[in-house]
Amino acid sequence: MSKSPSVSSRIPPALPFGTQVAFFSRLRDSNPAPVTELNYVNPYTLVVAVALSAQATDVGVNKATKALFEVVRTPQAMLDLGLEGLTEHIKTIGLFRQKAKNVIAMSKILVEDYGGEVPSSRAALMTLPGVGRKTANVVLNTAFRMPAQAVDTHIFRVGNRTRIAPGRDVDDVERAIEDNIPAEFQQDAHHWLILHGRYICQARRPRCAVCVVSDLCPYEEKTL
Known part of the structure; x- marks a missing residue:
């Protein structure tokens, strides 16, 4: 960090x-x-996009996620894609290997502990791998319309x-x-x-x- x-x-x-x-x-x-300049389709893809944007540009993340979000829009779909599949999609982004591991780990927690839904609590969001306070606040503001x-x-x-x-x-x-x-x-x-x-x-x-x-x-x- x-x-x-x-x-x-x-x-x-x-x-x-x-x-x-x-x-x-x-x-x-x-x-x-x-609005945010990161492309996303739902709260889950927003969490993924913001997590990927650390030490990367929004433009670069959007290029990488364009094809990814056509096939992955839920945590379970991300787990089905798997680590290798995700890595191939985001390999143009800085720190892509660690970010891919975090996204897979985050998706597993969302499926197992939150029924595949993104929680609307800052504390809960910050327990997810790759999600710090800034990422949590972006999600709360943009996905859940909290100030x-x-x-x-x-x-x-x-x-x-x-x-x-x-x-x-x-x-x-x-x-x-x-x-x-x-x-x-x-x-x-x-x-x-x-x-x-x-x-x-x-x-x-x-x-x-x-x-x-x-x-x-x-x-x-x-x-x-």
Whole structure:
């Protein structure tokens, strides 16, 4: 598991409530219905896709799962495919051998302990091989429409750079989102933030000139 990013121990306060409302209102106006960029067909295939996406791109995972999800849509179907069959499908993804073992082990647990269904509990999800807190939160948010916040490197960067949700590590940022972002935006907050970080507020050279919230952002090194 990769080490969580971190920032200085001195964390500035989050943006005030009114600025938070304006910030997310603009993101909502520009993308009213944000969704994950991972392809999936049901909660089970979502768990698999997110587990495979660790240290890999969504584009790469989607290419690998396109054919896989045509033949596998349930844990039992994955067990029927077997480890070798799954490995052949996902061999273009980083760490594919370990990920294949995790997916097979996860599928076995889902069949034996959960009747082939994906549980809607974070604690239960996190007992599955290859499923950490971030993966569990993605599944809770996307499959079960719970306002869970899956913080990745993009959200960590945007949260601290804009002071929407500042924190020393991903757990701090997750709590900051829950504590500071207005309730009406909680459900889609992590989608807006990850897409903003992926395409606009990029790590090396943020695209501030086309950012819809640039004037609300206190980041000093804007690229205007």
